[in-house]
Amino acid sequence: MTENSGKLKKGLKLGYGFGTIGESIAYNTFYLYFIYFLTDFAGISPAVAGTISLVAVLWDAITDPLIGYLSDSSKNPKGRRRPFILRFAIPLSIMVFVIFTDFAFITGTAKVVYFFIANILFWFFFTAADIPYISLGAELTDDYNERTSIRTYATIFNYIGMIAASAGTITLVDKIGTAVGDAGKGWSYTALIFGALTFLAFFVAWRATRGHEKKVETERTKVNMSFIKAYVDSFKxxxxxxxxxxxxxxxxxxxxxxxxxxxxxxxxxxxxxxxxxxxxxxxxxxxxxxxxxxxxxxxxxxxxxxxxxxxxxxxxxxxxxxxxxxxxxxxxxxxxxxxxxxxxxxxxxxxxxxxxxxxxxxxxxxxxxxxxxxxxxxxxxxxxxxxxxxxxxxxxxxxxxxxxxxxxxxxxxxxxxxxxxxxxxxxxxxxxxxxxxxxxxxxxxxxxxxxxxxxxxxxxxxxxxxxxx
Structure with a gap:
């Protein structure tokens, strides 16, 4: 196992923390605007929109432990965290666009099913990129104070992403929608921009942390046994x-x-x-x-x-x-x-x-x-x-x-x-x-x-x- 001790260079902390912009944009755009988009632009009833959102978030909470375990169990020679980040940041960025796009040829029940499946996939890819990303922060250093410094950078970038999602979304939707003469396309193009920013942020974090991930040899045992034991042990x-x-x-x-x-x-x-x-x-x-x-x-x-x-x-x-x-x-x-x-x-x-x-x-x-x-x-x-x-x-x-x-x-x-x-x-x-x-x-x-x-x-x-x- 490579040892990551002591002070970290500011560039590394900035690069790792920058990834939180992607996390924040994807996360906050969903929580702030997804139900509003479904009801006011996709024409889905509030009750159905709320159900779609709730089920997807509950699914995300369930997949968190699974992704955490699979990341820990990975024997990828390039590391246990960074390959997950890069691999799943790509479909995540695509799903940011998909969940805010109302295709005209999908109507009625099919539209509800479409947004339900899209939402499930969005949260799965979010978890698959984000849990390894957060876990990587613990591997960059074992220094007691430096870990607080890492989280400071991450938190600052998180709220920069939140400002972009909260204030930037409506502004972009309005300007783009007015320019193309279609409010729905305003949402799609805005989501396309945010999806690209999400990928860029995770990519910067992936690139900045190259060579800093701990390499750990672990014995992979039967998943359904080890998975449960891992969480029982951690709670002790x-x-x-x-x-x-x-x-x-x-x-x-x-x-x-x-x-x-x-x-x-x-x-x-x-x-x-x-x-x-x-x-x-x-x-x-x-x-x-x-x-x-x-x-x-x-x-x-x-x-x-x-x-x-x-x-x-x-x-x-x-x-x-x-x-x-x-x-x-x-x-x-x-x-x-x-x-x-x-x-x-x-x-x-x-x-x-x-x-x-x-x-x-x-x-x-x-x-x-x-x-x-x-x-x-x-x-x-x-x-x-x-x-x-x-x-x-x-x-x-x-x-x-x-x-x-x-x-x-x-x-x-x-x-x-x-x-x-x-x-x-x-x-x-x-x-x-x-x-x-x-x-x-x-x-x-x-x-x-x-x-x-x-x-x-x-x-x-x-x-x-x-x-x-």
Missing amino acids: IKPYRKILMYTLFFNAGMMLMSSAMIYLMSYIAVLDEAQIATVFLVYSLMVIGASFLINALHGKIEKKWMVVIITAITAVGVLLFRVFDLNHISIYIYAFFVALGNAAYFILIWSMNFDVCEIDEFKTGERREGVIMAFMSFFLKFATAIGMALTGFILDAFGYNAEVLEQSERALNGIRDAGTTIPAILIAVSFIFALTYPVTKDKFEALKKALELKRAGKEYSTDGFEDIL
């Missing part, structure tokens, strides 16, 4: 369980806030469309700014304690706005707390998840970055689904009516609770898992030294890190 790792449970509660709360944010801006802060668009743009810039701040502090403050502090700030910060109502100014303060929480999660928690790979190897003798990242991705998507579902349940329970311009006071209270009280409770639960997370830099460094001795077949001791095993 104490720090990993803490990360997974933190992910579940924290992201359910964050997704609930993110979903409720548009309602808070529309009905509580009473903003118009231009003001709402500005808030979303500033929010994305806030995440990028928070990412730079976290990167500057990560060598001075333990990852765990930064997560603990920021989790507490996020929970208390958003809860304050249940007491103090939002307006056109305070909405930016609210957005800052959401941005800070998101930046911390995608930088620090994913960096901490990278560290689990060495703990797993110490316990099992195997390198299973794919399994570790895939199970994490599964919990993240499950939490996202919970947060999105909670938004609908809460609004419905409080009598929200989309057909009226002014909501009842009861409905307004439901919107406030969906965006403040309930997310704060969920995030407060995640705080407990962050506080009890046992890995520190000193313990991780002690484990790495013992792991080197174990790899060499020499005697080793677990003194100083027994509690993280």
Whole structure:
């Protein structure tokens, strides 16, 4: 196994992080606009459009663990991650175009089947490229602080991609649609551009990381046995369980806030469309700014304690706005707390998840970055689904009516609770898992030294890190 230790060149971190633009454009374009495209341009009913989207996302959550396992098990002489990235980035870029193209000759039930199959394929190819890409980040270095730096670059590029997807989509669709005299073609050509950008981003990451992937010899055993055992074994790792449970509660709360944010801006802060668009743009810039701040502090403050502090700030910060109502100014303060929480999660928690790979190897003798990242991705998507579902349940329970311009006071209270009280409770639960997370830099460094001795077949001791095993 080639060793990737110590500091990484900035060019490598930039190149790897650039791949997140492709991930973000594909991911966010789907979540922001796919249902809207189906209902308003492809002529599919909202209920059917929602079902197509839900089934595909659930399928994606199921395929995450499978792709992670297959990537770990790969014996490709060129590596376990990069061949997946290049091979599946191509069909992924094509499917970005396909899911936003309404072919005139496909009608009725055939159209529903077409978009259902296209959506399934889109998410399969997304997972097949993205899980190995994320896993590769853990292989670039085993340095405790450099992993945080890698995730900082990735998070910044992620939100650059989000800005492109959120603000760029409607602008391009409008301009291209007007130019060709067909709004539907505006969507197709925009998706074609985004598909090309998706491939370009993953290609840059693939090229930049050449020669930096670890080569690991593994014994391939019977898939249906090893597949299950791999995930059972990973869940036995104490720090990993803490990360997974933190992910579940924290992201359910964050997704609930993110979903409720548009309602808070529309009905509580009473903003118009231009003001709402500005808030979303500033929010994305806030995440990028928070990412730079976290990167500057990560060598001075333990990852765990930064997560603990920021989790507490996020929970208390958003809860304050249940007491103090939002307006056109305070909405930016609210957005800052959401941005800070998101930046911390995608930088620090994913960096901490990278560290689990060495703990797993110490316990099992195997390198299973794919399994570790895939199970994490599964919990993240499950939490996202919970947060999105909670938004609908809460609004419905409080009598929200989309057909009226002014909501009842009861409905307004439901919107406030969906965006403040309930997310704060969920995030407060995640705080407990962050506080009890046992890995520190000193313990991780002690484990790495013992792991080197174990790899060499020499005697080793677990003194100083027994509690993280």
